[in-house]
Amino acid sequence: MDITDFFDTFFEEAEELLADMEQHLLDLDVDDPDGEQLNAIFRAAHSIKGGAGTFGFNVLQKTTHIFENLLDYARNGELALRTDLVDTFLEAKDIMHDQLNAYRSEEEPDHDAFVRICQTLQQIALDEIGAELEAAKGAPIANASSGGDSGSKAPAESGAASEAPKESKSEAGGEAGDGEGDTHLKVALLDVGEKDRTLLVEELDQLGHVIEQSGDEKRYEVTLSGNTSADDIEAVMCFIIEPEQIEITDAAPAESAAGESAPEHDSSASSDQTAAASEAQGSASEPQSASPAPEAAPAKENDKTPAQSQPDSPPKAPKKKPKPKKKAPESTSIRVSVDKVDQIINLVGELIITQSMLDQTVSDLDDQSVGNSSLQNGMSLLQRNARDLQEAVMSIRMIPMEFVFSRFPRVVRDTAGKLEKDIELVTEGKSTELDKSLVERITDPLTHLVRNSLDHGIEMPDDREAVGKPRTGQLTLSARHQGGNILIEVKDDGAGMDREVLLKKARENGLNVSDTMPDEDVWQLIFAPGFSTSAEVTDVSGRGVGMDVVKRNIQAMGGRVEIQSKMGEGTNTSIVLPLTLAILDGMSIKVGEETFILPLSAVLESLQPAKEDMYAMAGDDVVLKVRDEYLPVIAIHEVFDVEGAITDPTRSIAVIVQGEGRRYALLVDELLGQRQVVVKNLEDNYRKVPGVSAATILGDGSVSLILDITGLHRLSRARKEAGNHANQPTPVLSKEAESS
């Protein structure tokens, strides 16, 4: 066991804490801050500091430490919050996040950023409350414990003392008599390697004070003074070594003679003082803030005299942390790697297929045989259980869109601030669930679209007022399920896009455009590489890179982007994503000897076409009249070259389907029925097939293709065009002839 094994746990927890912190900072009402929220922010910083200290991430520890002190002033009401202070806090949070990432990738964090943020935070403390953040002194250079800076220490200490509520002080004094200071413990480390040992001794030094240490690899004895209980020591040590490797005994009273331990205290006190003083301040003020946050810290405090409490208090942060830190997430959730979940999903998918296979076999059995009914019963039970299991397993991967949307208040706030615009963010459909892999991949494109809307879409407040709109622009993020797809919209009530400007710009960029292009095609121009209409490049956007990347990313997920825009009213960008990893409700159809699956969400109805309702149009095209509507007919056997299919439309079945807002009539031989299918990606081992969105495995183990309605239509048109060309001598053909 190595301490590095716990790094990942710390990183993940710290990440969550930072996210919490950001959330609270964003929610914070600067005019009337909620004490509970400030406490939560403080606690987050405090927890990170504790963890960072334990694992030796000094830069992060120091940053959080300074930050924590400042937050402490804020929650005591000494520091009046303002929007720009919250901005700085957010920046500090970002820097801590960067530092965390640096540690994660085993690099040293950016020193300049560290120094800068420390200075900024200190400056705030100076300017706002006139207090110097003592621990920050000299921190950027090396070790916070360089100590001895009496000038900075004194005011802090006195501040802490005066702040501390009366009863807590007297209580501390009273109980100190019973406790008679510190106990001495002998901690023996058995079979601990040198590297771990050094770590452990450092760790112990944080818990109390190491008075002496000696021994070898087999048995290394450390004598510790302090009020830490043996259980606590063991709990901390167990992070690094096994419980069997620790032996804790009470040291002989003779060793803990007052005269001996007192000097120890003094010397260690001086080295720890700077950090300690501020720490004491933090803990002393805790009872005062009337929060449920005390974390047992004040209780510990009571064992000692106020004088002693100062050098001893810093250990509490790292020591106390591990326990709540470990327990809290365990009670509600566990961390499992996505690979494992995927494996379970695959296995369950296999189970379902096996179950359907068995089901088919059982239903083919002769019903007369004895015991058959119990077999049938068992099968139906198995089916139900398997389905339930599948549903439960699938839901593991699904996470609500809130996960994505939650980052946008920050993005909007920052961007709006930079652009000096007033923008209100509205989110809808936060609970819409989406597969985790998609959630991860949608974040970047979405951020880009939001930034774009903020920068190019929504106008400056004055301009908005001039055209009779409210000064505050509105940006709406929404998500909802639409059929088998997920529709995510970014909507703004800004200026909208100017068709003429886009066309002009497109010509300048040498794109092939015409004035008669339909609006939708004009809007799609912004996805061309290097296309930007913004007159000047801003921090936020306008470099012309990005929108093409957005489109490519979304296409890579099998989705598409559509834009609707109206001059003066705003722009609506919608992202339609298919459910790649999902179970699909499908309608299985038969054409010739082949079975295909249609997404049930696309199927509207089916009917037997009558001859008089079929009309030929412009040669090959055929339309079917269904209740006063003329629908293009797509014969699947033609599109997919299926042999042995019914070619007479009046003998086949027309399935009316809808895709991207258009309706089509598909000609199929037979409807086999509805079934739930597990969507299997074709592109994993093969490639995208036109007219097919994915594949699935049927009950008999064979593969069936899931049809893509719009893809089918495109394919059918392409084939008809190719067919028309083939009738004439075409350059395509002659070129092929030449090459072969």
Place this chain on the structure above:
Amino acid sequence: MSQTNNDAVQAASEAENREFLVFSLGEEEYAIDILKVQEIRGYENVTRIANAPDFIKGVTNLRGVIVPIVDLRIKFNLDSVEYGGQTVVIVVNVADRIVGIVVDGVSDVMTLTPEQIKPAPEFGVTLSSDFLNGLGSLEDRMLVLVDIDKLLTSEEMALVESTRDS
């Protein structure tokens, strides 16, 4: 000292010796690197993919994974292409993809020393020498050593989405 030297020499030659899975297409014998082979199975239950080149027979279900099946006999323009009990599918793992290739039969696994591998001469149109590791000569037999990685990821196989598409 000499012992270690011998060991080193042996290790080196072992590293250079390569094992190949030999399969037949019509009368000819081909071989592919054994390390690329995942498994060998029968030809069954293949779902046709419309509008794909004719040598792509379709896709099949390999324990829950959808795997494309390529018939090398069609790709190499062999005269007789029949599907019977002897028709086997070699499932290979190339470029993080699983692909099944249909062959007439699998005969054995051969170890070839570097000396036995001769450079391939320029071939005709059907099988460019780009897709060959060389020719293996084994007494009176000649093995065409196919670079299955290059062959299956080549553009003309249309198995892999070309990056230029998008």
